[in-house]
Amino acid sequence: MTPEETITCVDCGGTAHLLTTWPDDDPPVPGDVLAYRCSDCLDRWDVVMGDASEGPAR
Numbered sequence: 001m002t003p004e005e006t007i008t009c010v011d012c013g014g015t016a017h018l019l020t021t022w023p024d025d026d027p028p029v030p031g032d033v034l035a036y037r038c039s040d041c042l043d044r045w046d047v048v049m050g051d052a053s054e055g056p057a058r
């Protein structure tokens with residue numbers, strides 16, 4: 001499973017870019033939290049890996 005490198009900002013509709021990085025041999029696993037930063041409104045979004053539904057896990 002590969003996390004999205006960008007997501008759509010829920011607040012402004014802009015593009016939020018992945019902040020989290022990881023080694024090639026140690027990819028994120030379900031349950032890990034990925035942080036995104038919106039390039040338009042600078043809001044931060046935390047997305048939990050492994051959640052099949054879109055959007056925040058809680």
Ligand SMILES: [Zn+2]
Binds near residue numbers: 011039040043
């Ligand atoms: Zn935004």
